[in-house]
Amino acid sequence: MHHLFIVMVIGGAIIWALTIGVLAYAGRTRPKPMSVRGASRLIVWGGVAFPVIVLFLLLSYAVWLMPQVRPWLPGAMDGTAEIEVTGEQFWWRILYLDQAGKPAFETANELHLPVGRRTTFRLKAADVIHSFWIPALGGKMDMIPGRDNTLSLEPTKAGIYRGPCAEFCGTSHALMAFSVVVMEEADYLAWRAARTQAPVAPQKTSGQELFFRHGCAACHAIAGTPAIGRIGPDLTAVGERQTLAAGTLSNTPDSMIRFIRDPASIKPGVKMPAFGMLPDGDIEAISAWLGGLK
Amino acid sequence: MKWLREIETFWTLFTAPTVWALHFLICYVAFAVFCAKQGALALSFDTVRLALGGVTVVALGVIVLSAWLAWRQWGFGTDDPPHDAPTDEDRRKFQGFATLLLAGLSFVAVLYVSVPLLFIGACQS
Ligand SMILES: [Cu+2]
Numbered sequence: 175m176h177h178l179f180i181v182m183v184i185g186g187a188i189i190w191a192l193t194i195g196v197l198a199y200a201g202r203t204r205p206k207p208m209s210v211r212g213a214s215r216l217i218v219w220g221g222v223a224f225p226v227i228v229l230f231l232l233l234s235y236a237v238w239l240m241p242q243v244r245p246w247l248p249g250a251m252d253g254t255a256e257i258e259v260t261g262e263q264f265w266w267r268i269l270y271l272d273q274a275g276k277p278a279f280e281t282a283n284e285l286h287l288p289v290g291r292r293t294t295f296r297l298k299a300a301d302v303i304h305s306f307w308i309p310a311l312g313g314k315m316d317m318i319p320g321r322d323n324t325l326s327l328e329p330t331k332a333g334i335y336r337g338p339c340a341e342f343c344g345t346s347h348a349l350m351a352f353s354v355v356v357m358e359e360a361d362y363l364a365w366r367a368a369r370t371q372a373p374v375a376p377q378k379t380s381g382q383e384l385f386f387r388h389g390c391a392a393c394h395a396i397a398g399t400p401a402i403g404r405i406g407p408d409l410t411a412v413g414e415r416q417t418l419a420a421g422t423l424s425n426t427p428d429s430m431i432r433f434i435r436d437p438a439s440i441k442p443g444v445k446m447p448a449f450g451m452l453p454d455g456d457i458e459a460i461s462a463w464l465g466g467l468k
Numbered sequence: 469m470k471w472l473r474e475i476e477t478f479w480t481l482f483t484a485p486t487v488w489a490l491h492f493l494i495c496y497v498a499f500a501v502f503c504a505k506q507g508a509l510a511l512s513f514d515t516v517r518l519a520l521g522g523v524t525v526v527a528l529g530v531i532v533l534s535a536w537l538a539w540r541q542w543g544f545g546t547d548d549p550p551h552d553a554p555t556d557e558d559r560r561k562f563q564g565f566a567t568l569l570l571a572g573l574s575f576v577a578v579l580y581v582s583v584p585l586l587f588i589g590a591c592q593s
Contacts, residue, residue, distance in 0.1 A: 233583055241587075241588070
């Protein structure tokens with residue numbers, strides 16, 4: 175990939191310099207009229223043979239490079255981590271796969287990636303077309319219902335990045351984003367191990383009891399509890415995420431309460447019902463419990 | 469071969485671009501079908517590649533033949549363009565020259581279309 179860039183920049187620079195050089199030469203000198211033979215020869219060599227050969231070489235080079243640049247060719251991406259991301263109105267379902275390509279664990283709205291390692295994304299859509307884009311890390315790729323698109327990225331610097339949905343997908347399209355936490359390899363492996371191990375049941379509080387009593391578990395899953403709903407985002411360790419509601423709110427107890435009380439006032443068209451009818455105390459208890467999941 | 473020179477048709481003009489189009493279709497359709505039905509066909513990737521290499525050689529051959537006929541129709545370059553006089557001879561030469569140029573274009577295009585045959589060694593997984 176890196177080489178493609180260098181070769182194209184240098185090749186383009188040479189062609190640009192040649193063209194500008196010829197232009198300058200033509201503008202400065204007062205050329206003698208050419209013979210018909212000479213002019214034809216110039217056209218055949220300079221206007222036909224030269225571009226045909228240069229284009230042939232560039233095309234061959236680009237096609238030759240393709241297996242390395244295109245992650246879906248077999249062998250190109252062996253040994254890289256794979257993550258399946260599904261765009262849903264208006265959030266991101268994230269499924270980490272293990273070495274054998276089998277599901278390892280699920281999360282939502284926040285990616286954790288190791289620095290200096292290439293990760294392959296398998297991109298899907300559940301309802302309409304979305305587009306997966308982490309501007310700081312690379313180009314975007316559409317997520318199309320019924321299709322698997324593939325993209326591979328290699329973060330080179332640890333940090334937290336943001337990825338917006340880049341294809342209009344409904345009323346809350348502009349409120350559909352995710353965070354990308356790029357970590358040192360060791361931290362990443364520790365984070366992954368914590369997720370893959372048999373989940374520890376979170377501390378039982380009245381918040382947990384209310385979460386089940388009010389039916390949140392019908393749509394949300396939380397590892398280590400009986401909650402296995404799949405309509406909404408997985409809430410395992412939701413307290414550790416940078417943001418809430420797919421990059422829309424900062425992850426504070428206040429925003430959690432606001433969101434649970436009336437999600438549609440924050441994200442129009444959202445697929446989560448309002449829980450404003452619950453007593454304030456219940457919502458606060460649920461939020462406190464969810465915020466403590468790390 | 470006198471009859472050849474007497475037939476008045478535009479088809480000689482289109483021969484080379486038609487070969488180019490057919491070659492393009494055959495290459496792309498062959499690999500689309502092969503990759504979609506990998507298990508069902510008892511062929512290896514390289515067999516299909518070689519077969520398409522053969523198709524490419526045949527296509528280039530037909531284009532060269534068409535170019536030679538055009539060159540002859542043009543009078544082997546004895547006369548320079550633009551051949552725009554309202555005479556039978558100029559019409560014939562004009563068509564010959566145009567055919568020759570199209571044959572050149574088609575030759576290069578067929579070569580370009582064949583580049584992936586050299587470098588791509590597997591179906592998308
Ligand atoms: Cu979207």
